Amino acid sequence: MKHWTLLLLRISLGWLLVIWGADKLFNVAHSVAVANKFYFGLLTAESAMQVLGVIQIAIGVLIVIGLLCRWTYPLQALLNGLTLLAVLGSVIDPWGWFLQGSNALFYPSLIIFAASLLLIAFRDDERWALDIKRAAAH
Structure with a gap:
C-alpha cells in the first residue's frame, strides 16, 4: 500500500507543477495577475513568466x-513553500x-x-520511480 500511495502522491504533486507551469506558459496574463496579487509583483515580465513556466x-x-528526485523533490518543496507563504493568511484564518x-x-x-x-x-521507500530503476541497473 505504501508504494502505491507514494506513486499517487508523486504523480499528483508533479502534475500540479505541470498545471501551474502550463498556466504561466500559456495564460501569461493570469499568471502575471497572480504574481501581482500574491508574490509582490515579482517576475511579472511576460518572458520571465514563460521561462518560469517551462522550468516548472x-x-x-x-x-x-x-x-532526479534528489534534486526535484526539494525544488518542488521550495516552490510549494513559496506558495504557502504567499497565501499564509488564508491558512491561518481561512x-x-x-x-x-x-x-x-x-x-x-x-x-x-x-x-x-x-x-x-520517504524518497528511499519508493519502488516505482525511474531513479530506482536506474539505480538497480547499475
Whole structure:
C-alpha cells in the first residue's frame, strides 16, 4: 500500500507543477495577475513568466516519472513553500474572520507543502520511480 500511495502522491504533486507551469506558459496574463496579487509583483515580465513556466513544467514532469528526485523533490518543496507563504493568511484564518482577503480555498497549500516534505522523507521507500530503476541497473 505504501508504494502505491507514494506513486499517487508523486504523480499528483508533479502534475500540479505541470498545471501551474502550463498556466504561466500559456495564460501569461493570469499568471502575471497572480504574481501581482500574491508574490509582490515579482517576475511579472511576460518572458520571465514563460521561462518560469517551462522550468516548472520540466520539474513537474521529472517528478511524475520519478527522475532526479534528489534534486526535484526539494525544488518542488521550495516552490510549494513559496506558495504557502504567499497565501499564509488564508491558512491561518481561512474564513477571513480576522485577516481581510483570506480564502478557505487556499488552505490546501499547507497540505500540498506537507505532502512535498513527505515525498522527500520517504524518497528511499519508493519502488516505482525511474531513479530506482536506474539505480538497480547499475
